[in-house]
Amino acid sequence: MTMTMPVAGLRITRDLRAAEAALDEALLKHNALFATLLTARQNIEEAGPFSGHEVLLRLVKSQQTLLAAGSDLARVHGGLSDMGREMGAAIHDCPPNQPMGFIEGEGEDLVRAAA
Numbered sequence: 001m002t003m004t005m006p007v008a009g010l011r012i013t014r015d016l017r018a019a020e021a022a023l024d025e026a027l028l029k030h031n032a033l034f035a036t037l038l039t040a041r042q043n044i045e046e047a048g049p050f051s052g053h054e055v056l057l058r059l060v061k062s063q064q065t066l067l068a069a070g071s072d073l074a075r076v077h078g079g080l081s082d083m084g085r086e087m088g089a090a091i092h093d094c095p096p097n098q099p100m101g102f103i104e105g106e107g108e109d110l111v112r113a114a115a
Contacts, residue, residue: 009084016077023070030063 003011037056041047 005087012080016073016080019073020070020077023066023073027063027066027070030059030066034059034063 034056037052037059041049041051
């Protein structure tokens with residue numbers, strides 16, 4: 001089964017937006033967990049001032065990994081934008097140094113059709 005270039009472009013755009021949003025959501029969840037761990041450490045009498053320090057260090061390392069993944073995904077985004085322009089399949093021009101986001105009303109019917 002073949003796929004047309006417009007449908008491929010819309011599916012890639014949809015999935016790239018979802019991947020970017022998922023990374024942001026994962027970072028938010030990590031930050032919420034970090035805050036909860038610190039709050040628990042401060043409010044539980046049995047916990048010492050350095051309880052869970054190693055766990056916090058590992059969580060920060062996990063956050064750094066997500067940030068690095070975000071950098072790689074940004075490079076993928078840029079590469080896909082370049083490919084789309086070269087192939088004449090670009091859905092829109094992405095603003096430089098910004099995530100794709102969702103452009104209201106842009107190709108919504110086609111995105112649903114591409115699903």
